[in-house]
Amino acid sequence: MTVLITGGAGFIGSHTCVEFIAAGHDVVIYDNFENSNPIAVERIAAITGKTVPCVTGDIRDQPHLEAVLQDYNCQAVVHFAGLKAVGESAVKPLAYYENNVQGSLALLKAMQSCGIYKFIFSSSATVYGTPEFLPYTEDHPLQAMNPYGRTKLMIEDMLRDLYASDPKWSIAILRYFNPVGAHESGLIGEDPQGIPNNLMPFITQVATGRREKLSIFGGDYETRDGTGVRDYIHVVDLAQGHLAAYDFLKIPGCTAINLGTGQGQSVLEVVGAFEHMSNQKVPYEIVPRRAGDLPEFYAQTDFAQKTLGWRAKKDLREMCKDTWNWASKNPQGYEN
Ligand code: NAD
Numbered sequence: 001m002t003v004l005i006t007g008g009a010g011f012i013g014s015h016t017c018v019e020f021i022a023a024g025h026d027v028v029i030y031d032n033f034e035n036s037n038p039i040a041v042e043r044i045a046a047i048t049g050k051t052v053p054c055v056t057g058d059i060r061d062q063p064h065l066e067a068v069l070q071d072y073n074c075q076a077v078v079h080f081a082g083l084k085a086v087g088e089s090a091v092k093p094l095a096y097y098e099n100n101v102q103g104s105l106a107l108l109k110a111m112q113s114c115g116i117y118k119f120i121f122s123s124s125a126t127v128y129g130t131p132e133f134l135p136y137t138e139d140h141p142l143q144a145m146n147p148y149g150r151t152k153l154m155i156e157d158m159l160r161d162l163y164a165s166d167p168k169w170s171i172a173i174l175r176y177f178n179p180v181g182a183h184e185s186g187l188i189g190e191d192p193q194g195i196p197n198n199l200m201p202f203i204t205q206v207a208t209g210r211r212e213k214l215s216i217f218g219g220d221y222e223t224r225d226g227t228g229v230r231d232y233i234h235v236v237d238l239a240q241g242h243l244a245a246y247d248f249l250k251i252p253g254c255t256a257i258n259l260g261t262g263q264g265q266s267v268l269e270v271v272g273a274f275e276h277m278s279n280q281k282v283p284y285e286i287v288p289r290r291a292g293d294l295p296e297f298y299a300q301t302d303f304a305q306k307t308l309g310w311r312a313k314k315d316l317r318e319m320c321k322d323t324w325n326w327a328s329k330n331p332q333g334y335e336n
Pocket residue numbers: 006007008009010011012013030031032033034035036037057058059060079080081082083084099103122123124125176177178179
């Protein structure tokens with residue numbers, strides 16, 4: 001009995017593979033390496049001491065997926081594969097609808113035709129849109145603000161419709177807040193291509209000397225120090241949240257669950273913690289706000305604790321320490 005992990009070579013997928021293997025599960029990675037490197041798969045094997053089966057393929061290829069699901073006797077799917085850059089999604093919306101929506105559709109059809117009904121989906125806090133109240137609870141109104149967010153919402157809707165049509169399905173929709181950090185070994189971590197869009201990879205590249213300084217997008221928000229506030233979660237905690245969700249799939253249903261810490265941190269607090277844990281200076285300047293950014297958001301985490309028996313354990317200092325350990329050992333990512 002095996003778990004298919006689409007996008008398993010990527011940032012969150014690779015850490016999730018490690019946790020599933022460590023818990024005694026068999027996994028098979030399915031990835032087209034569009035935004036990842038096969039070296040990540042070797043590193044997962046190095047951490048776990050186990051050979052990790054990996055199939056190169058595209059989630060839009062339904063016949064190939066069906067063959068892989070059958071060949072490996074899969075009983076569940078954890079679905080990470082997709083495109084995730086918000087800015088790019090506004091420039092290339094069709095690529096996002098095709099990869100994320102059409103890809104998820106092909107994957108679900110492949111599962112249905114193979115009689116596999118357990119599914120964990122990578123959603124995002126972005127589906128909540130402008131906060132009507134904080135912390136976001138799972139029943140906060142949903143409103144996507146860009147094509148990337150709309151793909152996540154469309155897939156969530158598709159999953160709710162699917163369960164309503166056939167109660168054999170067990171579906172966990174996991175809404176991630178801001179994943180950062182790396183495995184404590186420093187062997188796997190986030191390896192963005194080109195100029196990073198997200199805060200932690202940008203800070204990291206400034207600290208390793210790949211970029212001159214950080215631009216802080218906005219210093220005039222109504223937050224405690226004027227900079228944006230987010231709920232950063234260690235990627236290993238997040239990966240363990242998937243393991244807890246896998247156990248939860250024993251019960252049929254379709255349930256959306258926040259995976260965050262419940263704590264908001266400002267950009268300046270993240271910079272300060274990173275400098276402290278890495279002993280590096282992170283030069284920055286405050287520039288105008290980035291279009292589409294929200295001032296502040298963070299998760300209500302009670303539901304995750306109640307349903308999954310899971311909560312995040314690692315604090316911002318550990319997130320920064322492990323990010324720096326990965327980055328200082330792999331200053332050019334996997335292409336060292
Ligand atoms: P990532 O880009 O590191 O991983 C995605 C993986 O999917 C990559 O290995 C990529 O090569 C693969 N992939 C992309 N398209 C594919 C396709 N058509 N067929 C097969 N493989 C394909 O991203 P990540 O940060 O690990 O994110 C994983 C998932 O979590 C994504 O769905 C993303 O939208 C979601 N998510 C991420 C964040 C975040 O901040 N990282 C936040 C919320 C949600």
